[in-house]
Structures are given as structure tokens and as C-alpha cells.
Amino acid sequence: MSAITLSGVHKWYGDYHALRNVDLDIAPGERIVICGPSGSGKSTLIRCINGLESHDQGRIAIGDEEVREDARALQRVRIRVGMVFQSFNLFPHLTIVENCMLAPVRVGEASPAEARERAHALLDRVRIGDQKDKYPGQLSGGQQQRAAIARALCMRPEIMLFDEPTSALDAEMVKEVLDIMTALASDGMTMLCVTHEMGFAREVADRVVFMDAGQIVEIGEPTAFFSAPKHDRARAFLGQLIH
Amino acid sequence: MSAITLSGVHKWYGDYHALRNVDLDIAPGERIVICGPSGSGKSTLIRCINGLESHDQGRIAIGDEEVREDARALQRVRIRVGMVFQSFNLFPHLTIVENCMLAPVRVGEASPAEARERAHALLDRVRIGDQKDKYPGQLSGGQQQRAAIARALCMRPEIMLFDEPTSALDAEMVKEVLDIMTALASDGMTMLCVTHEMGFAREVADRVVFMDAGQIVEIGEPTAFFSAPKHDRARAFLGQLIH
Amino acid sequence: SGAPSGSGAASPTGRTLAAVKARGYVRCGSNKDTVGFGAPDDKGYWRGLDVDTCRAVAAAVLGDREKARFVPLTGQQRLTALQTGEIDLLPRTTTWTLQRDANGVNFTIPNFFDYTGFMVRKVSGAKSVRDLSGASVCVQTGSMPEVTFADVSRKYGLNMRAVIFDNVQGTRQAFFSGRCDALITDASALASVRATQADKPDDFIIFPADQEVTPLTPAVRHGDDQWFDVVKFAIQAMIVAEQLGITSSNAEAMRKSDDPTIKRFLGVEPGNGHALGLPDDFAYQVVRQVGNYGEVYDRNVGKDSRLKIPRGLNRLQRDGGLMLPLGFF
Amino acid sequence: MSYVRTAPEAILPAPVVARPSLAASLFGDAASSLATVFITLVALAALPHLFAWAVTNGVWVGDGEACRDAGACWAFLRAKTPFILFGIYPEDERWRPMVAVGIFVVLTIWSLPRKHWTRATLFGWIAGIVAALLLMGGKTIGLTEVPTSAWGGLPITILLTVLSLALGFPAAVLLALGRRSPHPALRWLSTGFIELVRGLPLLSMLFVASIMVPLLLPDGVTIDNLFRALVALTFSAAAYLAEVVRGGLQGVPRGQEEAARALGLSWAQAMRLVVLPQAIRNVIPPLTNTVVVIVKNTSLVLVVGLFDLLSAGRVALSDPDWPAPYAETYLMIALIYFTICYAFARYALHLERTLGQVRR
Amino acid sequence: MARGGARWRWWLPQIGLLAMVVAGLAWLAANVADNLARRGIATGLSFLDRAARFPISESILPYSPVDSFAWAIIVGLGNTLFLSVLVAAISTLLGLPIALARRSDHALAKALGGGFVDLIRNTPLVVQLLFWYGAVTIGLPPSAEAWQPMAGIFFTDRGLYLTTFGLVGSALPMLLAVAAGLVATAILAWRGKLRQASITTLATVMISVVMACALGLQRDTPVLGRFNFSGGLTLTPEFVAVLLGLVLYASAFAAEIIRGGIDAVAKGQWEAGRAIGLSERQTLRLIVMPQALRIMMPPMTSQFVNILKNSTLALVVGYPELNFVTATTINQTGQALEGIAILMIAFLMLSGLISLLMNRLNARIALVER
Numbered sequence A, B: 001m002s003a004i005t006l007s008g009v010h011k012w013y014g015d016y017h018a019l020r021n022v023d024l025d026i027a028p029g030e031r032i033v034i035c036g037p038s039g040s041g042k043s044t045l046i047r048c049i050n051g052l053e054s055h056d057q058g059r060i061a062i063g064d065e066e067v068r069e070d071a072r073a074l075q076r077v078r079i080r081v082g083m084v085f086q087s088f089n090l091f092p093h094l095t096i097v098e099n100c101m102l103a104p105v106r107v108g109e110a111s112p113a114e115a116r117e118r119a120h121a122l123l124d125r126v127r128i129g130d131q132k133d134k135y136p137g138q139l140s141g142g143q144q145q146r147a148a149i150a151r152a153l154c155m156r157p158e159i160m161l162f163d164e165p166t167s168a169l170d171a172e173m174v175k176e177v178l179d180i181m182t183a184l185a186s187d188g189m190t191m192l193c194v195t196h197e198m199g200f201a202r203e204v205a206d207r208v209v210f211m212d213a214g215q216i217v218e219i220g221e222p223t224a225f226f227s228a229p230k231h232d233r234a235r236a237f238l239g240q241l242i243h
Numbered sequence C: 001s002g003a004p005s006g007s008g009a010a011s012p013t014g015r016t017l018a019a020v021k022a023r024g025y026v027r028c029g030s031n032k033d034t035v036g037f038g039a040p041d042d043k044g045y046w047r048g049l050d051v052d053t054c055r056a057v058a059a060a061v062l063g064d065r066e067k068a069r070f071v072p073l074t075g076q077q078r079l080t081a082l083q084t085g086e087i088d089l090l091p092r093t094t095t096w097t098l099q100r101d102a103n104g105v106n107f108t109i110p111n112f113f114d115y116t117g118f119m120v121r122k123v124s125g126a127k128s129v130r131d132l133s134g135a136s137v138c139v140q141t142g143s144m145p146e147v148t149f150a151d152v153s154r155k156y157g158l159n160m161r162a163v164i165f166d167n168v169q170g171t172r173q174a175f176f177s178g179r180c181d182a183l184i185t186d187a188s189a190l191a192s193v194r195a196t197q198a199d200k201p202d203d204f205i206i207f208p209a210d211q212e213v214t215p216l217t218p219a220v221r222h223g224d225d226q227w228f229d230v231v232k233f234a235i236q237a238m239i240v241a242e243q244l245g246i247t248s249s250n251a252e253a254m255r256k257s258d259d260p261t262i263k264r265f266l267g268v269e270p271g272n273g274h275a276l277g278l279p280d281d282f283a284y285q286v287v288r289q290v291g292n293y294g295e296v297y298d299r300n301v302g303k304d305s306r307l308k309i310p311r312g313l314n315r316l317q318r319d320g321g322l323m324l325p326l327g328f329f
Numbered sequence D: 001m002s003y004v005r006t007a008p009e010a011i012l013p014a015p016v017v018a019r020p021s022l023a024a025s026l027f028g029d030a031a032s033s034l035a036t037v038f039i040t041l042v043a044l045a046a047l048p049h050l051f052a053w054a055v056t057n058g059v060w061v062g063d064g065e066a067c068r069d070a071g072a073c074w075a076f077l078r079a080k081t082p083f084i085l086f087g088i089y090p091e092d093e094r095w096r097p098m099v100a101v102g103i104f105v106v107l108t109i110w111s112l113p114r115k116h117w118t119r120a121t122l123f124g125w126i127a128g129i130v131a132a133l134l135l136m137g138g139k140t141i142g143l144t145e146v147p148t149s150a151w152g153g154l155p156i157t158i159l160l161t162v163l164s165l166a167l168g169f170p171a172a173v174l175l176a177l178g179r180r181s182p183h184p185a186l187r188w189l190s191t192g193f194i195e196l197v198r199g200l201p202l203l204s205m206l207f208v209a210s211i212m213v214p215l216l217l218p219d220g221v222t223i224d225n226l227f228r229a230l231v232a233l234t235f236s237a238a239a240y241l242a243e244v245v246r247g248g249l250q251g252v253p254r255g256q257e258e259a260a261r262a263l264g265l266s267w268a269q270a271m272r273l274v275v276l277p278q279a280i281r282n283v284i285p286p287l288t289n290t291v292v293v294i295v296k297n298t299s300l301v302l303v304v305g306l307f308d309l310l311s312a313g314r315v316a317l318s319d320p321d322w323p324a325p326y327a328e329t330y331l332m333i334a335l336i337y338f339t340i341c342y343a344f345a346r347y348a349l350h351l352e353r354t355l356g357q358v359r360r
Numbered sequence E: 001m002a003r004g005g006a007r008w009r010w011w012l013p014q015i016g017l018l019a020m021v022v023a024g025l026a027w028l029a030a031n032v033a034d035n036l037a038r039r040g041i042a043t044g045l046s047f048l049d050r051a052a053r054f055p056i057s058e059s060i061l062p063y064s065p066v067d068s069f070a071w072a073i074i075v076g077l078g079n080t081l082f083l084s085v086l087v088a089a090i091s092t093l094l095g096l097p098i099a100l101a102r103r104s105d106h107a108l109a110k111a112l113g114g115g116f117v118d119l120i121r122n123t124p125l126v127v128q129l130l131f132w133y134g135a136v137t138i139g140l141p142p143s144a145e146a147w148q149p150m151a152g153i154f155f156t157d158r159g160l161y162l163t164t165f166g167l168v169g170s171a172l173p174m175l176l177a178v179a180a181g182l183v184a185t186a187i188l189a190w191r192g193k194l195r196q197a198s199i200t201t202l203a204t205v206m207i208s209v210v211m212a213c214a215l216g217l218q219r220d221t222p223v224l225g226r227f228n229f230s231g232g233l234t235l236t237p238e239f240v241a242v243l244l245g246l247v248l249y250a251s252a253f254a255a256e257i258i259r260g261g262i263d264a265v266a267k268g269q270w271e272a273g274r275a276i277g278l279s280e281r282q283t284l285r286l287i288v289m290p291q292a293l294r295i296m297m298p299p300m301t302s303q304f305v306n307i308l309k310n311s312t313l314a315l316v317v318g319y320p321e322l323n324f325v326t327a328t329t330i331n332q333t334g335q336a337l338e339g340i341a342i343l344m345i346a347f348l349m350l351s352g353l354i355s356l357l358m359n360r361l362n363a364r365i366a367l368v369e370r
């Protein structure tokens, strides 16, 4: 069964048609990179998948669980799907390790001790184990984003969504985060990642999805896509990226 | 006579020695690119030149006008020097054309009609003539930065200072702004530009100034500098930039 | 006072009088909502016994009772306002006490003798202070009643509970809504409250709180003896006029009287005014324009008013009251 | 595996979604239903009493006698409204305060649309204020003189509000700038003034104004009571507004001032043309709140013997001919204040929204 | 210069400005001295030792008219503090449900919350106080017909009379327990451990109730005397009206501060909370409120200072707080200067104290930044 299924998904903001008839099927373990011009609906797509935005038409499912406007169903979806935001969104009033423990203890059934252990392991894995008792405000951007990844992983999600995880970072810190994501990918995690980091996409992605004006315009192998995009819009976009 | 002269300039922030004995001489029509690691004093240098920061020792002069703490002298300097900031700093409560007209009418001796005409011409030149009655908030980053350039040009400065004019822009918009700057350069404007856009530096700069820890470490021809930096620090820096 | 000060002379006699004449009107501190003593009517015209006292001074000094202006003052403001020269005269139901007299002001001549009284509902059965043990009493602050209240409560061991307000409306509202068993304040005010605010005036009785008489007395500043005298005799003019049978309507005619006392009083025979620094007909102007004390009393608080307070202590001395006419010679 | 779009997807109109019904909001779940039932029951219990008091037993015409042992005495308000509105201003001259109030109402309505925010309107206000003052006083323009001690009611409330705002706001801007100034003396003085005034109850400041001012001035110099209250209100308005403006200044990025200076504008120009307009726009909501507080604060002059609206209402209540209908009077006064404040707050909200459109 | 700092060129005008202000103050002081001498106004604080002679209708500190003016003023200060603390506590608690009602989807609750806040915030507090006082005194029955919603509780136009429970035997252990609990709470709150502090408070209350029951109680029920009830605990109409008026007024403002605090928490925080699977209510409680609390601290500080200052309006409905007592003192002694000075110093000190305490607390719970 597919890890994520979108079929005929439409989404409007007021009168603005933000997602137009989106179909996408993602197999378990697949790694997808989504790119496209600003405002093309990448974030909207990803936010619809874990129900942060509700779609207006069509069907989205995580495995066999449909994403629909129902508090319990949504919670089941969100436990299975981890999300990392562009702006980290760590909880500033909690330490890093508390950030990580919150959901397992309050939503999952983990005991505090268990959750702490899990958090420590994951923080070590993203290489900020020594920062665990600091507050988010005390970390650099790259460290914060890695903490955010650890937090999402703490719920042991089947799928990870990333919305431009490196675009709020200084150039020097981008690499730290991409490294962690590459490591995750090599573990076989199902990943859906909005990013314009071509190096990362080339190295990691199974497929690249190019979006424009709310539609999926092109899907392809990363090497093929980046070297010879077929659709005009994609070509124009890539042309601008490389100057 | 030099367009800009700096000799033995020192600057402290509290106890922190931010500029250390900086000497630089810029001829009229010359185009200088300044680069260097974060915190090396690039912005400080540029801001001392138009007196946004006061230097503590040494001499800075624009042509024959010394930059010193005197309201009238400073105003004369600033009329001769245009500045473009990293974060645009357009005035959000005024339309684009009003942004451009403000200084000519209030500081220069232009009549509103004259200033408007001048603004229109410059906005056309930076290719946003059709956006002139919008507010900054309604424009994209690239358009905003071009408006900021037009605003600075409206005072008909002899010298233009740019402090990382493209670093706050989305990748797609960088090119728009660099194109405009290149066009300006080819008109013979004296330019001093902090940027890490190597393509631009190669194409446009007469000299590249590399700074580190408040000092000028290396000055060279762009091609020579980028291909074979002489100083260790510069080499390390350029190595990091390309990943 | 309106005239700029000289260079430091402590009490230049006559300054206030000169200032008032130069200014063209008398400034009086006033109540703003004590009906019968000082309050504007619906048309914004000031009325009351204290107001007429001020008008009498205006008539005496300036020959026109309308040349008086009223500055509404709160209890806290009144003495300071007088001391600092904001007003020339303070006719504002102010009790003459030692502490006040000693502290920067001079009391002239009482224009109303009052006593502190309790008003209670008849159904409560209380007939004197001693029956009020454990009662709640509404007190209006800013004058003698609160001290009297504390004193009698202590003296008779009554353990009464005070409910204190800094304004007339609060006190009254509280009493009639049933908040208090008794209302303590000047008896004159009690009478007026009973006459006007009670649904059935007969349901309430008033009795004195103690034996003391409280003389409500217009006050002037320390240190200006001439003005002190002027105010005293402007007030006296009303009292003496009643003694002499001169009223506002017959004053004109009385000028032709052969009685030398009346002649001197009305200024037909000169001398009195001059001595005070006033026009010789000052008393005539007071009586003609404002009236004699009886008229003023009846009009504002007495039988012709809604308050209908009996003359009582405020009768002339010859009628058994405390109003003592002085000699106008 | 790979896919290339050939035809663009149609842009469709948004489907019509039924708005969540009122019923769903009221009875959506157990908690909502419970809340609905509870609120309704309380309302049902209270309303009949209120209705009986205000309408069934209310007295609309008649005199004081008619009001005894009855419900709401609206007749009192009918009889006393002129007095409450104009205080002790002489009856024959009441057309003057009426005209003065009219001037302010007209000016206010005229100033509402943004396109009327011009220098001319500003001069209009200054002229209007001066005209109202002259008209009320009368002497200078050849009418019967009415001293300020006889002014009263709504005109006093409006005058105190308008003047304390008109004088307080510029002072507030200066204080806010002073408090952020790099020059210590200016900063200390501004901070000292602001914190002193904000730490004191307005009531005690009014006391000081009414009792102490005469002591503070040279012998023989006196200041009008109304003016003193105005000074106290203006001080308090200036201190409170200054803090709001300061908040707004903090919200304007430093880059704005720098950009303005880099263009050659002087400090004063940069402030006036670039920084302050943004700062004030940023703080419209707290500014509104503060102005509403200032409007309401004028009611405190009650304690210093001025005949403002509330004070005049209370004097009206002391009329022996009437049974003193407190609730009705306070309701009417509250209603007048509410109308002024609420209308202002709504207007500010509208302003905030329309000015906000400038940004994306 | 943009960041010029204090340069020498600025010293002169600054010194000039300071000199002008100092000269102005000196001029005023000279005027006061001159005026006082000229008008023979006695000054000095000797009056403070004299017997006050006037009554104070209610106070939490013991008072009788034989006490000195000084003590009377302290008693007024006690009432001011008592009232302010009570109003601050209740209105903050009340503000939360009102804020939540305004943010809720329930149409009636939202409308009621909004209407309440608009109505309260747009009318002067004095008018509200006067209105409530009228409502309390006119709306409630006389003592003889006291309304008894529960055994031992009487509502009359003389006030609310409540049965109290006095302790028989040794109350010392209980008092000690309560004191220990309060100290622990204070220390925890000081350390910024608000959660533990509130748990401690709750525990203290529960322990004291249990101990009270164990130690045995004696009912003190109000009994109707000739004029009034006596015994038990009395809340006078003045106090009830002031409390009601100030609490309602302050809670409307508190509700807006709380709502503003919640709204000011970045949207991303809600989303992050949802994204890790927290429910709406968990997100509000665990993520948003702790951050909103920090945002609310500065406006809450001004709110508490405002409550303190607003308490001075209690004088219009006859509750004897500091302002009222001082006014009476001025009226009795004529010593306006001293009275006003005492009043202002007291309020400045209290406002300063509130700011100081709140700032300390704020520093304790502030978000840690780099």
C-alpha cells in the first residue's frame, strides 16, 4: 500500500485556487523532493498532508488512514507523520529535551523516563546531545533545526515532511542540517521535502516533483529533471536558479 | 582627486575594535567589491563612509568633504553618497514613487513635479515603472531592492554604497538586482559593494577588497583574487563559500 | 487676590477690598449641591443662604449683588482655597472651630446656627441618641458630624457603625435606600432632606446628637482686617435691617425715615460706609438688593422654601434666638 | 515514473461551503448546549424584572410626585437633561455651549475620512477650539461674560477631552523621543516625568491641581480651576500616550531611520516623515485604549468641584423636588460616555484596518 | 550622529536643561515657602500624633477615633492594599474565562464576552461604581427580610453576612501548616516554578481544611439584633460595591490582556503543537499559555498598578481607602500640603513596589535567549 496517497486534491484560500487537482502516490520508503517557484503551493500541499490545512476536494490518505476534519482522525494522522518547519517552531519555554519529550509523554504512551531516553538517543543522533538542556533561544539556527528534526522523530513517525528546512539558515549552517537529512534518508524513512537544494535532491531524492501555480507540472528522476527539465516552466525556473 | 579616501581609520564598539587602521583610496568611477567573513567589519566600514557610524580615529573623505560629526557636513556627504541596504529599508507608509521623491523634495532643491519626473525615469530604468504607485509591502523582494536603488539614485549621488544588496532575496530575485547593478556600473558610477556574489564581482569589479577581523587583508583584481587568493584567511573563506 | 503682591509686606490692610474693587466682582467659595445654602438651580442661577451672604457682600462693596462669582469647592479644597487667595470669602456651611480659626483663616459672623442631629425612621422606635446602640449611621464627611458621631458613640458606649461619604448624594442615597438606620449631619440639612426626599416626611424624626450649637460662619483670610470688617458688617446689615424692620421692598421708603438709627444705617446720614472703606449706602444696597436676614432666611431655608426649617436658634436675639444685631454707628 | 503536464489544470471557483450554522455553534456539543441553556435561563430570569422597572412601571411624564413609589423615573431625565448637559451655564445663554458642542461634532464628522486629514483640517480644529472657548467665555466677542466656574456639563467633558488630547499628544511624542534619546539629561527628565505621573492616581493629581497649585505660584497669581484640571489631565494624557508612542517607536526598525538619514534627511525630518508615521500606525490599538481611558478620566474632575457631565448629573440628583433616581441618571451618563468611547473605538478599528492595507 | 552617544557638544545644552528644571523646582519651592509664611499656614507633621477623632467605617486593621491621624492613615493604606490585592487576584482569575469566551466558537458566549468587555471598557469607572452601589443598596432587602440563599448566609442592604467557623482548642498547628505552605508557595513562585507553586497552594488549602475539621470547629452564625446582624463575617455594601465594580472593570481589561497574550503567540507554535499530535486544548495549555503568560507580564504590571490607582475611586461610594482617609485628614486639620505629600509618596512607593516585584518575576520566567 502507498505511504501517502493524494487523488484529485483541490484547495482554495477564499477565492484563490491554491491546489488544483493534485494526484500523487508515494510508496513507503520513497524520498520525494518538491520544488517550484514561490507561491506555487508547495507548503500548502505539505500542510494538507498532515491536516494543518484542510483540503476542499479530493482524498488524502496516510496509509489507510484518511486525512479528514475530525479531531481523533487528525491526531492519528499526525502521530504517523512528523513535520519540520522552515522556522523550526521549537517551543521556546521548554528545553530541547523537553521539546522532544512533550509529545511522546502527552500524546503517545511513553513514560517520562522512556521518552527521555528516546530523546537523548535522537539528540545524539542529530549531534546536539550536549545541548539537550539548553533552551531553543540559546542555540544556533542549524542546531535549532536539528532539534526540531529530533522532536519530530521522537514520535517515531512513518513519514517525515520537511518544508524548506534550510531556507531560514545561514549558508554555513545549511550543511549541518542537510547532512542529518541525508542520514535519515539512508535509513529508509519515507520523506517528503520541499527544498531548492539541488545537491541534496540529486543525492537523496527518488523523485523530484515540480509545482507551479497549484499544479504538479513535472515529476522526474532528479538527474534527468535537473539536467533536462521537460516542461517550459520548470526549465525557466531552473534557469533562474543557476546564475 | 580620489572619490573616497580612508586613511588610518579606527572604530570601536565599546571595547571591541571593529575597524583597525583601514586605508583605502577609491578613484572616481572605480567599482570595488568588499567581501569577507561575517563580522569582519564590512558593514561597519561602509556605514562609516556615509557617517551612519562615526569613526573614532583617522580620516574619511568624500572628494574634498571630510566625514565628521557635524550635521551640515554630514548632510553634504550623504547627498553625494547613495546607500542601499541589505534589508531594503523602504518606507512602508509611502508608495514607491513617494519613497523616491521624499529626499529630493525635502533635502535637495527639487520641486515635487521635478522630483516625480526624475523618480519615474529612474523607476523605469530599474524596470519597475509600472509598480510606482504600490506600497513596498505589495512588491516582491527583488522589486523592493530595485526601488531602493532607484530611491538612492534619485538624489543623483556621485557614489553608491551597497551593503549585501542581494542577501535578503530569494534566489530567483537576486539576478534582477544584480542586472541593475551591472547596468549602473557600466554607466561609470563609483560603486562600493559588499557582496559575496562572485559572478557579479568577476564581471564588474575593478578591485576586490577582502576583510577579516576589522582589517583589510587583501586587495586584488577579481580574477586573480578568486582564482588564487594570496592570504590564508581569504583562501579558507573562499573554500567555504563554494560547497 | 488678583492684584500682584507688593514686595513682601506680610498683611497689607485693605488689599482684598482694593483688589475686589479693581476686579469688579467678589469671588466666593461655595457648595455646589447643598440646596438651601449653595446650589445652582435648573437655570444655572446660584441660590442659597450662603450664596445670598456673598451677594450681600457684593452689594455692599460694589453696589450690585450680581457682581459675585461662585467657585464650587469640595470640603478638602475650601480652606486652602481661601488661604491661598483663590477666593475672597468662604461662605460655605463651614463650622467655626478653634483648629480652623487658628490655622490661617478668620471667621466673621455666623450666618446660620445649627446643631448636629440624627434622623431616624419612626418605626425603629429610637427617640434619642441612647436608643441607637448598634445602629448603622450614615455620616457625611468634611464637617463636624463625623467627629460628633465618634464622640457620642464613645461617650455613651453605643458601638454604632458609621457609613461615611464625602458627598451629599451618597449619604442621602444610602440612608433612604435603607443602608443606614440613622443619618447624622447638620440639623438644617436633615430638615431639608426630610422635607424633600422622604416619601412620607412624617415617618422620620430628628433629634439632636449633643448639646452643642454649631455656628456656620463665613470666613476670610488672616491678615486683612479691613476686609474682615467689611464682610462682618455686610452680614450684620441683614440682621440689623430685620431688627429695624427694613425690608427689600420698604428700604427705598425707609430712606426718608426720621429715625436717626435708620438714617445712619441706610447711609442717609454718612459715616459708617466711609469708616469701612465702602460707599455710605452699603447697608441700603444690601437690604434693597438682597433683603434683611429674615427675608433671606425665609426665601432660602425657611417658610417660603421647600426646606421649611423653623427659625429656631436663628431668630433675632430679641425673639429668643442667637442672631445678635450690632450697633451701626 | 516521470510525468510531464501537458494541459494546465482549470482554475475553478471555490465551492460554496455552508457557513457553520448558528445552531451548530450553540448546540454543537454537550458543553455548548449547556452554556446556551444556562445563559438563556439567566437572561429569562432577569429580563422581566428589568422590563417591569424600565417600561411597565416606568414614569415617562410627570413631576417628582409621580415618580415616588414607581419604577424608572424617566421623567426626571426629561426635566433635567438640559441641566445635566449644560450644567450651571446660565439658561438664557445655553445656545452658546450648544453651538460649541455643535462645532466639535461638525469638526469630528468632517475629520473622519482620511482624505480630510490635511493641514487645513488641523487649522480648522485650532480655530474651532478657539471659537468654542471664546463663545463660552463671551467677554472677548462682546457677549455676556460667563466665567469658567459657571461652565458645565457636556461642553466641559468635551473641552477637557479635546484639549488634553490636543496638548497631551505632541507632548507625548516629545517625551517618547526624549525617553529614547541618547542624551542622559533628556532621558532622565522624560523618564522621571513619565514614571512619576504614571505612578500617581489621577485623583491625587487633580487634588494637587486644585489645592496645591495656588501654593506653588507667587502670591497673587491665580489660575483658573478649569485650567488646572486641564493641566492635570494633560499631564496624565501625555505620560500615558508617551509610553504608547514609545512602544510604537520601538517597533520601527532602526533601518528606517538609517535609510532616511542616508538620504540626507535631518534627524527631525527623519522622525517626522519616516519614523513617527510608522510608529503611530503600529500602535493604533493601544492608542485607542489610552484615548478611551483619557475620555473616561474626565469624569474624575467630579472630585475637584467642576461641573462636568457626571458632576452636573449628581447636582441634578440633589434637587429636593425629585426622589433622586440614581440608576436612571447614571445610566444616561454612562450611555453618553459609552457612545463617545465606543464610536471612537470602532472608528480606530476601521482606521487600523484601512491603514493596514498598505502592507501585504 | 546616529549612534553618537553623549558627546561633549551635547553636554552644554543638557546641563542647561537640567539647570532650568532645577531652577524651576526651586522657584516653586520658594513660592510654597513664601506662601505658607505669608498666609500663616501651619506646617509640619506634628498633627500626625493628635487624635484623629473621626470614625473610619471599616478597616482590616483595628481602628478607633481615639487613635492618631498617623494610625488612621496607615489604616487607610491597609484598606487600599487589601482591596487592591483582592481585586487583582479575582479579576485576573475572572479574566481568563472571559478571554476564552471571546475566542470561543460559541456564538452566545462570544457575544456576551465581547459585549461585556465593550460595555465595561467604554464607560467611566466612577459611574460604574456609583451604579453598583445603587444596585447593591436598592436591590437587596432590609435586614428583617434578609435573603438567605444558604443556611448561614444573609444578603441584606446592610451587607452580606456570612457564617464563619472559629477554632476551638489549639489553632497553632494549623496556622503553622498554613504559614509553611504560604512560604513554600512564595519561594516556588519566586523561582518561577508556577506549576509547583499552584499545587502547593492547593495542598495548603486542603491540609488546612482537613486539620480544621480534625481540630474541631465552632460555628459563628450572624444573628439579627435590633438594627443589624452581628457575629459572623460582614461584607458591607460599600465594600461589595467597590469590589464588584473594580473587579468587573479590571477583569474586562485583564481579559483583553490575556486574549492579546494568547493571540500574540506565533501561529507556528499552534501548528507545531498540532503537528506533533497535541489536541487543541493541550496545545493551548502546554504550548501557548506558558508563552502567553510571558507576553502578558508587562501589560499585567501596568494593570496591577492601575488597579492600585483605581482603588482611590472607592471614596465616591464610601469605602475608606487611603485617598478617602487622607482627604478627611486634610479636611479636619487643614494641612493639605502634608496630606497630599503623604498620599503621593505612598502611591509612588506602592506603584514602584509592584513594578519591582513584577519585573523580578518577569526576569525569572523570561525566555532564555542567546
Ligand SMILES: Nc1ncnc2c1ncn2[C@@H]1O[C@H](COP(=O)(O)OP(=O)(O)OP(=O)(O)O)[C@@H](O)[C@H]1O
Binding pocket: A013, A014, A016, A018, A036, A037, A038, A039, A040, A041, A042, A043, A044, A045
Ligand atoms: N492562509 C492563506 N490565505 C490566503 N492565501 C494563502 C494562505 N496561505 C497561502 N496562501 C496563498 O496560496 C499560494 C500558495 O502558497 P504556499 O505557501 O503553498 O506557496 P509555496 O509554494 O510554499 O511558496 P514559498 O516558496 O514562498 O514558501 C500563495 O499564492 C499564497 O499567497
Ligand SMILES: Nc1ncnc2c1ncn2[C@@H]1O[C@H](COP(=O)(O)OP(=O)(O)OP(=O)(O)O)[C@@H](O)[C@H]1O
Binding pocket: B013, B014, B016, B018, B036, B037, B038, B039, B040, B041, B042, B043, B044, B045
Ligand atoms: N552597534 C554595535 N555595537 C557593538 N558591536 C557591534 C555593533 N555593530 C557591529 N558590531 C560588531 O562589529 C563587528 C563588525 O560588524 P559588521 O556588521 O561590520 O560585520 P560584517 O562584516 O558586515 O558582517 P556580516 O557579513 O555578518 O554583515 C562584529 O563583530 C559585530 O558584532
Ligand SMILES: [Mg+2]
Binding pocket: A042, A043, A044, A163, A164
Ligand atoms: Mg512555502
Ligand SMILES: [Mg+2]
Binding pocket: B042, B043, B044, B163, B164
Ligand atoms: Mg554586514
